[in-house]
Amino acid sequence: MHTLYNLVSGPLVWLSFLIFIGGSVFRITTMIRLAKEKDTAVFEYMNFYYASRSIVHWIVPFGSENMKKHPAMTVVTFAFHICLICLPLFVFAHVILWKESWNISWWYLSDSVADLMTLTVIGSCIFFLVRRLTVPEVKYLTSNSDFVILALVAAPFVTGFWAYHQLPAYRLMGILHILSGEIMLAAIPFTRLSHALFFLFTRGYMGSEFGAVKNAKDW
Amino acid sequence: MTESALKAESRKISDEGLDKGVEKLTPAKIEQVINSVLANETGARLKVYADTCVHCGLCSEACHFFLSNDRDPSFSPAGKVKQTLWEILKNKGSVSPAFIRRAAEVASTECNLCRRCAMYCPFGIDIAYLMLVIRRICHKLGVMPQYIQTTAHSHSATLNQMWVKEDEWIDSLMWQEDEAREEIPTLRIPLEKEGADIFYSVIGPEPKFRAQLIYQAAVIMNAAGLNWTMPATPGWDNSDMCMYTGDNEMMGRLKKAHFETAMRLKVKRIVMGECGHAFRSIYDMGNRWLSWKMPPIPVTHAIEFYHELLREGKIKIAKKYDKAVTLHDPCNIVRGKGLHEMSRYVVNQTCENLIEMHPNREHNFCCSAGGGVINCGPPFRNKRVEGNKVKAEQLFVAKTKGAKVVIAPCHNCHGGLEDIIHHYGLNMELKFLGDIIYECMEKK
Numbered sequence: 001m002h003t004l005y006n007l008v009s010g011p012l013v014w015l016s017f018l019i020f021i022g023g024s025v026f027r028i029t030t031m032i033r034l035a036k037e038k039d040t041a042v043f044e045y046m047n048f049y050y051a052s053r054s055i056v057h058w059i060v061p062f063g064s065e066n067m068k069k070h071p072a073m074t075v076v077t078f079a080f081h082i083c084l085i086c087l088p089l090f091v092f093a094h095v096i097l098w099k100e101s102w103n104i105s106w107w108y109l110s111d112s113v114a115d116l117m118t119l120t121v122i123g124s125c126i127f128f129l130v131r132r133l134t135v136p137e138v139k140y141l142t143s144n145s146d147f148v149i150l151a152l153v154a155a156p157f158v159t160g161f162w163a164y165h166q167l168p169a170y171r172l173m174g175i176l177h178i179l180s181g182e183i184m185l186a187a188i189p190f191t192r193l194s195h196a197l198f199f200l201f202t203r204g205y206m207g208s209e210f211g212a213v214k215n216a217k218d219w
Numbered sequence: 220m221t222e223s224a225l226k227a228e229s230r231k232i233s234d235e236g237l238d239k240g241v242e243k244l245t246p247a248k249i250e251q252v253i254n255s256v257l258a259n260e261t262g263a264r265l266k267v268y269a270d271t272c273v274h275c276g277l278c279s280e281a282c283h284f285f286l287s288n289d290r291d292p293s294f295s296p297a298g299k300v301k302q303t304l305w306e307i308l309k310n311k312g313s314v315s316p317a318f319i320r321r322a323a324e325v326a327s328t329e330c331n332l333c334r335r336c337a338m339y340c341p342f343g344i345d346i347a348y349l350m351l352v353i354r355r356i357c358h359k360l361g362v363m364p365q366y367i368q369t370t371a372h373s374h375s376a377t378l379n380q381m382w383v384k385e386d387e388w389i390d391s392l393m394w395q396e397d398e399a400r401e402e403i404p405t406l407r408i409p410l411e412k413e414g415a416d417i418f419y420s421v422i423g424p425e426p427k428f429r430a431q432l433i434y435q436a437a438v439i440m441n442a443a444g445l446n447w448t449m450p451a452t453p454g455w456d457n458s459d460m461c462m463y464t465g466d467n468e469m470m471g472r473l474k475k476a477h478f479e480t481a482m483r484l485k486v487k488r489i490v491m492g493e494c495g496h497a498f499r500s501i502y503d504m505g506n507r508w509l510s511w512k513m514p515p516i517p518v519t520h521a522i523e524f525y526h527e528l529l530r531e532g533k534i535k536i537a538k539k540y541d542k543a544v545t546l547h548d549p550c551n552i553v554r555g556k557g558l559h560e561m562s563r564y565v566v567n568q569t570c571e572n573l574i575e576m577h578p579n580r581e582h583n584f585c586c587s588a589g590g591g592v593i594n595c596g597p598p599f600r601n602k603r604v605e606g607n608k609v610k611a612e613q614l615f616v617a618k619t620k621g622a623k624v625v626i627a628p629c630h631n632c633h634g635g636l637e638d639i640i641h642h643y644g645l646n647m648e649l650k651f652l653g654d655i656i657y658e659c660m661e662k663k
Binding site: 031032034035037038039041042044045054058064065066069070073135136137138139140141142143146192194195198199201202203205206207209210213214215216217218219 | 260261262263264266267268270271272273274275276277279280281285290292293295297298301337338339341342343344345503507512513553554555556557558578581582
């Protein structure tokens with residue numbers, strides 16, 4: 001168990017960060033290079049002001065018409081993404097790890113808030129799962145990989161919650177928590193989780209086309 | 220067979236262009252063409268769009284086909300990508316002739332390229348672009364609905380959409396000039412006038428069967444005292460069905476002829492009639508194919524033009540149109556140029572009572588004729604009209620509020636709305652803005 005712990009909390013952390021950061025840089029630069037070669041229009045029409053205008057409308061809850069049409073989905077999506085990004089950065093146990101390893105620290109969440117946020121992520125994943133299984137237009141688009149990705153995202157939160165509350169086999173869960181977090185991080189650049197990387201570009205481009213060329217809103 | 224596959228089977232429509240087209244295909248040919256299009260003509264946009272879609276289904280709400288077909292997921296925007304591009308990418312281009320037939324039908328007859336879904340997708344994935352890539356592949360494979368392909372052939376042979384010969388074109392203009400001179404004896408339709416301020420361009424169907432629109436435009440130009448001209452050579456037609464069949468080379472030829480004709484006459488700008496797709500071709504797609512970031516010569520759509528004439532007082536309204544009207548927002552000039560406020564200005568200046576449909580402006584529902592779908596002809600008519608029940612409902616609501624007339628400043632929308640009004644028994648009149656202006660203006 002100790003060897004395993006040392007592996008996941010040592011070399012694999014480095015590896016996952018390396019894959020995440022290196023992979024993200026690789027994916028983005030490859031796509032920019034390809035776009036320069038094949039999609040010159042993207043650079044011609046990309047416009048900082050209109051790209052930002054569109055992005056802002058889409059990262060503000062209920063900033064677009066479609067979000068108003070799906071209020072439950074909107075609330076869940078925003079809560080999910082906010083918790084998903086903030087928790088790993090500000091949960092006390094993680095901040096302590098940064099402090100111990102690098103002697104740097106920052107503001108952290110209280111345990112009860114962190115707990116609530118973890119449950120929000122887990123609950124959101126269940127919502128997404130139910131949606132995938134029951135809403136016909138989502139079900140139609142769903143493939144096995146969608147369930148794998150959902151499981152990949154839910155795993156670190158389920159295991160983290162388990163380990164923190166010291167439920168049965170929590171030591172193993174702790175290891176699985178670290179491992180699943182690492183897998184998720186490494187998967188971002190190479191799966192549909194890459195929407196995190198490309199959101200700014202796709203939305204920004206559409207915002208530019210609509211705003212600068214077509215003189216219209218796109219939200 | 221799954222339920223949706225059954226539905227897809229039951230909506231299979233026979234079409235010579237598709238049926239005969241796929242007969243000639245071999246798996247090797249399909250694979251070679253697909254991979255050559257993907258490798259040579261697409262790049263980061265296609266890859267990123269394919270990778271970024273998280274299969275959330277939120278685009279569905281945008282599509283009139285989806286909403287009108289009882290939320291059948293195979294009609295949702297991403298559902299159409301799933302049935303076409305995803306399969307192609309997954310199989311690396313190795314797909315069957317039957318698959319290509321279905322893909323051609325999805326891309327050409329079940330999507331109007333209206334771009335509404337780009338405003339509903341959280342990532343702004345341009346599904347119209349993806350459907351155009353599929354059409355491009357089908358074009359190169361020779362699988363295209365027969366009617367629209369015939370129109371594309373007309374473009375190739377005559378540089379206009381309706382097989383109008385050069386002398387017939389000139390003759391139609393002179394005929395309309397003659398007719399108009401009965402009403403306004405001094406009126407001219409100036410042909411080949413070098414150095415005119417305005418080059419007025421129309422689409423093929425105007426000389427062919429809506430010649431009164433040229434008459435009306437001439438009356439408006441005359442009343443406003445403008446220095447304008449029309450060409451007596453090919454290049455007069457601004458329409459472009461090749462843009463919709465994936466024949467990009469022809470799209471380029473058409474736009475080149477159009478721009479060069481305007482430049483030959485040394486005009487200051489092109490003013491075009493009330494057409495949506497032609498505007499998309501001139502302002503958005505054709506110019507880009509020719510490497511013009513923006514059109515090489517200023518282009519003014521009819522709505523902008525009328526707006527300008529009314530605002531500057533160049534034409535005056537004698538008596539406002541007194542029947543209550545509703546206004547349809549054509550996709551290609553609303554999501555394509557944001558002209559929705561200008562069209563409302565024109566309507567409010569010319570009509571007593573405008574009753575809005577909802578949703579409107581950028582969020583309008585397409586007429587379901589655009590994107591070349593109506594040009595795929597009678598075989599697909601019922602699917603097109605039944606695929607736009609939501610528009611019929613919008614029109615019906617406007618009618619219950621008193622609207623008697625639908626104004627649609629676009630030719631394709633006219634065709635589409637005419638069918639919808641007829642099919643759903645709405646009994647509403649359909650007009651262009653030009654019709655209203657002509658009827659209400661001081662003609663001098």
